[in-house]
Amino acid sequence: MAEYLLYAVLNIGFITAISPLLLGAIKKVKALSQGRVGPPLLQGYYNLAKLLKKEIIYSQNTSFIMRLAPYLNIGFLLAAAAMVPVVFLPSAEGAPGNVILFLYLLVSAKFFMALAGLDAGSTFGGMGSSREMSLSAIIEPVTITSAAALAFVLKTTDIPEMFAAVLGASLAQYPTLILIGMSLFIVLIVETARIPVDNPETHLELTMIHEAMLLEQTGPKLALMELSYGVKQTVLMAILINIIFPWGLAAEATLPAIAVSMLSFGLKALALAAVIGVFESLMAKIRLFRLPSFFMLALFFSFVTIVFELLA
Amino acid sequence: MIQALFLGGAGLMLLAAAAGVIGGGDSGAGRRKAALALVIAGTVAWMAASAGVLADGAAVDFTLYRLAPDLAFAFHLDRLSAFFCLIIAAVALCTAVYSLKYIEHGAGGRQRDFLTAAMAVFILSMGLVAASANFFALIFFWEMMSLSSLLLVLYERDRAETAKAGVYYLVMTQFSTLFLLLGALLLHRYTGTFNIGAADLSPAAAGLIFGAFFIGFGTKAGVMPFHKWLPFAHAAAPSNISALMSGVMIKVAVYGLVRILLDVLSPELWWGTVLLVFGIVSAVLGVIYALKEHDLKKLLAYHSIENIGIIVIGLGLYVIFSHYSLAALADLSLFGALFHTLNHAVFKSLLFMTAGSVVAATHSRNIEEMGGLVKRMPATAVIFLIGAAAISALPPLNGFASEVMLFQAYLGAFQVPSPLTAVLLFTALAAFALMSALAAACFVKAFGAVFLALPRSKEAEQAVEAPRAMLIGPGILAAACVVLGIFSAQIFRAAGFDLPLIDLLPVTAVTGAIFGLAVFLVRRSGSRVRLSETWGCGIHRQNSKMEYTASGFSEPIVTIFSPIFRTRKSLRREYADRDKSIVTGGSGEIHTLQFFEERIYLPAARLVQRLSGFVSRLHNVDLDAFVLYAFVVIVILLLAVGRWL
Numbered sequence: 001m002a003e004y005l006l007y008a009v010l011n012i013g014f015i016t017a018i019s020p021l022l023l024g025a026i027k028k029v030k031a032l033s034q035g036r037v038g039p040p041l042l043q044g045y046y047n048l049a050k051l052l053k054k055e056i057i058y059s060q061n062t063s064f065i066m067r068l069a070p071y072l073n074i075g076f077l078l079a080a081a082a083m084v085p086v087v088f089l090p091s092a093e094g095a096p097g098n099v100i101l102f103l104y105l106l107v108s109a110k111f112f113m114a115l116a117g118l119d120a121g122s123t124f125g126g127m128g129s130s131r132e133m134s135l136s137a138i139i140e141p142v143t144i145t146s147a148a149a150l151a152f153v154l155k156t157t158d159i160p161e162m163f164a165a166v167l168g169a170s171l172a173q174y175p176t177l178i179l180i181g182m183s184l185f186i187v188l189i190v191e192t193a194r195i196p197v198d199n200p201e202t203h204l205e206l207t208m209i210h211e212a213m214l215l216e217q218t219g220p221k222l223a224l225m226e227l228s229y230g231v232k233q234t235v236l237m238a239i240l241i242n243i244i245f246p247w248g249l250a251a252e253a254t255l256p257a258i259a260v261s262m263l264s265f266g267l268k269a270l271a272l273a274a275v276i277g278v279f280e281s282l283m284a285k286i287r288l289f290r291l292p293s294f295f296m297l298a299l300f301f302s303f304v305t306i307v308f309e310l311l312a
Numbered sequence: 313m314i315q316a317l318f319l320g321g322a323g324l325m326l327l328a329a330a331a332g333v334i335g336g337g338d339s340g341a342g343r344r345k346a347a348l349a350l351v352i353a354g355t356v357a358w359m360a361a362s363a364g365v366l367a368d369g370a371a372v373d374f375t376l377y378r379l380a381p382d383l384a385f386a387f388h389l390d391r392l393s394a395f396f397c398l399i400i401a402a403v404a405l406c407t408a409v410y411s412l413k414y415i416e417h418g419a420g421g422r423q424r425d426f427l428t429a430a431m432a433v434f435i436l437s438m439g440l441v442a443a444s445a446n447f448f449a450l451i452f453f454w455e456m457m458s459l460s461s462l463l464l465v466l467y468e469r470d471r472a473e474t475a476k477a478g479v480y481y482l483v484m485t486q487f488s489t490l491f492l493l494l495g496a497l498l499l500h501r502y503t504g505t506f507n508i509g510a511a512d513l514s515p516a517a518a519g520l521i522f523g524a525f526f527i528g529f530g531t532k533a534g535v536m537p538f539h540k541w542l543p544f545a546h547a548a549a550p551s552n553i554s555a556l557m558s559g560v561m562i563k564v565a566v567y568g569l570v571r572i573l574l575d576v577l578s579p580e581l582w583w584g585t586v587l588l589v590f591g592i593v594s595a596v597l598g599v600i601y602a603l604k605e606h607d608l609k610k611l612l613a614y615h616s617i618e619n620i621g622i623i624v625i626g627l628g629l630y631v632i633f634s635h636y637s638l639a640a641l642a643d644l645s646l647f648g649a650l651f652h653t654l655n656h657a658v659f660k661s662l663l664f665m666t667a668g669s670v671v672a673a674t675h676s677r678n679i680e681e682m683g684g685l686v687k688r689m690p691a692t693a694v695i696f697l698i699g700a701a702a703i704s705a706l707p708p709l710n711g712f713a714s715e716v717m718l719f720q721a722y723l724g725a726f727q728v729p730s731p732l733t734a735v736l737l738f739t740a741l742a743a744f745a746l747m748s749a750l751a752a753a754c755f756v757k758a759f760g761a762v763f764l765a766l767p768r769s770k771e772a773e774q775a776v777e778a779p780r781a782m783l784i785g786p787g788i789l790a791a792a793c794v795v796l797g798i799f800s801a802q803i804f805r806a807a808g809f810d811l812p813l814i815d816l817l818p819v820t821a822v823t824g825a826i827f828g829l830a831v832f833l834v835r836r837s838g839s840r841v842r843l844s845e846t847w848g849c850g851i852h853r854q855n856s857k858m859e860y861t862a863s864g865f866s867e868p869i870v871t872i873f874s875p876i877f878r879t880r881k882s883l884r885r886e887y888a889d890r891d892k893s894i895v896t897g898g899s900g901e902i903h904t905l906q907f908f909e910e911r912i913y914l915p916a917a918r919l920v921q922r923l924s925g926f927v928s929r930l931h932n933v934d935l936d937a938f939v940l941y942a943f944v945v946i947v948i949l950l951l952a953v954g955r956w957l
Contacts, residue, residue: 008822056839059846061766061854063686063693071834075827079819098814100719101707105819107752108706114756118860120846121683121765126860129760133753134868140749141742144719148741152726215847220834292872299742306738310731 007090019230020044029277051223059120069116070224080105088250097159117213128212145302146183186298196286321357325436332429358401365394388445396442410785434460447496458485477548484541491528532565536594546613551668559661584631595621648717655710659702662789666696669778684767698790704752708816713800761862
């Protein structure tokens with residue numbers, strides 16, 4: 001229990017702390033690849049600090065949904081963050097880590113964010129909610145199938161146990177993980193509202209999904225929403241990283257091991273952020289109704305994995 | 313003791329039914345309240361009886377009346393029956409509390425008496441079905457249940473829509489009884505008894521009997537393609553009755569199916585596949601049709617089809633895993649299905665009751681004419697939101713607690729030795745995930761359109777909060793949604809079932825702690841709070857016409873799934889010039905094909921009509937022809953008898 005508490009506090013704290021850095025890193029890589037200087041690497045932290053000092057403005061049409069949604073969002077996402085070990089692997093006893101529960105915590109956060117988008121009665125918010133829930137509906141089978149493929153290959157439905165399984169083995173032992181990695185990468189792109197699905201940079205009504213839902217959020221509430229978004233991205237990146245490149249993740253809770261864990265995760269996450277930045281720069285946004293075929297690609301990789309494993 | 317409690321409860325409900333119909337004229341609100349109080353007392357007695365059986369585990373048998381050696385009104389209360397009796401009684405209790413006020417909304421005095429009485433009979437008959445010890449009693453009470461609910465559906469009989477619902481319901485409910493009768497008679501032919509108990513049959517006979525019972529119970533449960541009556545009947549019935557029908561009546565059909573699979577027949581692999589496929593089709597199509605629906609009660613009804621699909625999927629998984637002797641996974645699926653039955657009863661009756669309050673307040677079932685009700689009916693909104701979150705399977709509520717059991721069972725599919733079955737299971741898993749996410753989208757739409765933003769009609773603007781009784785009834789169920797979810801693992805452990813469940817308590821604690829911390833930090837930051845207008849891109853005054861509508865909300869999904877909706881968009885343009893560059897006018901329309909209605913139900917109805925037309929033409933002849941018929945029949949009989957001898 002004490003060990004779990006230590007783990008939860010460290011893990012949640014570390015993920016919260018590193019999230020704005022990763023957001024900044026992706027922005028920086030994108031700017032550099034487009035020949036711009038871009039914002040400073042730490043811009044994410046400056047933004048949060050600035051928003052925390054601003055006043056909160058609510059539309060007079062809104063209800064308690066608008067007021068509660070940011071708290072619920074950060075609550076659900078950090079509870080999900082507690083299930084994805086990055087500081088050290090907690091002992092299996094009592095640590096909740098079921099992959100389905102994890103995915104549904106993300107859905108819960110999305111549910112309340114979409115409701116908040118509708119609350120003010122703005123067309124933009126409604127549009128964002130509608131698109132978000134539609135895309136979320138068609139990506140869900142892909143996400144779950146990837147989770148099923150992971151559970152199939154690693155013979156467990158528990159995220160920390162999955163990490164433990166790959167940590168003790170080489171990639172050659174689980175060749176199909178590369179296929180799952182591709183699915184997970186697509187899921188990461190979709191869930192974090194990046195190009196080619198959504199464009200996090202613009203507030204142009206034709207392209208925006210995620211941003212549209214947040215238009216009515218202000219001040220510290222907006223800071224919470226931005227932070228939730230960052231946490232979600234870090235957590236999804238952490239799953240991809242710890243499945244494909246698990247090196248450095250501490251198996252026990254000693255101080256040096258935890259430090260190595262944090263440092264190595266930070267470096268790997270920055271590298272992945274660079275990959276995402278380059279990927280975003282190379283891609284063009286896909287038309288909304290063409291997206292299902294992009295998702296099908298991810299579904300295909302997961303299904304191929306399952307079929308491979310069945311035949312093996 | 314348990315017998316006395318059960319019969320006492322039944323007696324109280326009979327008394328309630330009698331109180332409603334005896335005596336002429338309007339019996340007054342006071343007597344209706346007394347009748348409902350009797351129903352409440354009866355349900356409490358039933359809950360006590362069921363709790364007794366569930367705690368004790370020993371079955372209670374008793375016979376009320378024996379017509380013939382083989383035909384008796386005999387009852388058998390074991391844990392399965394008691395579990396369903398408990399669901400029926402608990403939901404009926406909350407519905408009766410809700411009805412105390414709701415009934416006074418409906419048409420005229422005498423009709424309200426009748427509604428109370430028929431409701432009591434309806435609840436009584438459902439409980440008796442679940443407790444029946446033989447098929448004779450079961451089908452008898454089943455018919456009682458069907459007919460009392462038919463009368464309730466026809467409550468507002470002056471409306472054309474109600475008449476259509478009544479016809480669909482009557483036909484389909486008799487169709488269901490017919491197949492149950494067929495199943496029971498076939499079983500009697502092979503085993504020589506109507507008693508519900510293990511039957512030793514050849515695979516072919518067992519398959520036949522399973523088919524009959526599956527169609528019979530499946531029709532009542534609303535499994536596709538036998539579902540068409542469900543949205544009509546649920547929408548036409550008064551909301552307290554919709555809550556009972558959707559919350560409990562379709563669960564009685566689930567009870568029948570579970571009983572057949574567990575105690576009567578020994579299932580084979582292909583039954584599991586049949587259950588799984590029908591379940592998946594019901595679940596996915598149910599939610600897809602719900603997304604397109606803007607009649608609040610029909611929307612909820614389609615979600616009932618979806619959830620029945622989930623339950624049937626659970627039963628299918630149980631059969632498949634049992635076949636491969638994977639006992640742990642089979643148990644998980646079966647308990648998942650049963651737990652979801654309870655959970656759906658809880659949140660769906662809650663949703664129908666709050667929907668009833670909303671409809672009573674706005675005088676419309678069309679969600680496009682609502683909006684902004686969260687300000688006018690805050691308590692109703694919160695209760696509905698809990699139900700919506702539960703049905704969308706959001707952790708830590710009860711809908712998630714049962715769906716995740718099925719997910720876990722699915723993820724165990726890699727232990728199945730047959731690759732073909734495993735692929736089927738993984739495909740079904742993808743469809744299951746799709747269904748679950750679409751349900752969340754649909755309830756964002758429903759809650760958003762009904763409760764959020766600005767009111768889109770005069771009625772919605774003038775709506776007022778429902779009276780207290782109409783909040784207490786669903787309010788109890790909302791509390792149950794929370795408790796059954798957060799403490800699901802603890803409840804199963806206390807009941808003595810050792811299943812590999814996910815404990816939702818720690819996650820709830822972490823979420824709650826972070827929530828509290830975030831509230832504290834934001835409060836501490838000392839930000840000023842100001843009210844202002846919604847940002848509208850420079851628009852001066854925002855109005856409800858600028859909001860996203862429910863149709864707008866579901867449009868992307870409708871477009872993505874257009875092959876399933878079979879929508880036909882047709883555009884006609886008139887041009888002023890030959891080069892077709894100047895448009896002078898035109899029209900466009902979107903038409904949804906009612907696949908099941910237009911391709912299955914109506915052709916079947918036309919076939920039956922043609923056959924009955926043929927028969928009636930045979931009747932409509934003069935004496936000579938009748939003599940000819942008699943002659944032909946006698947010749948056939950003689951030939952048949954001669955051959956037999």
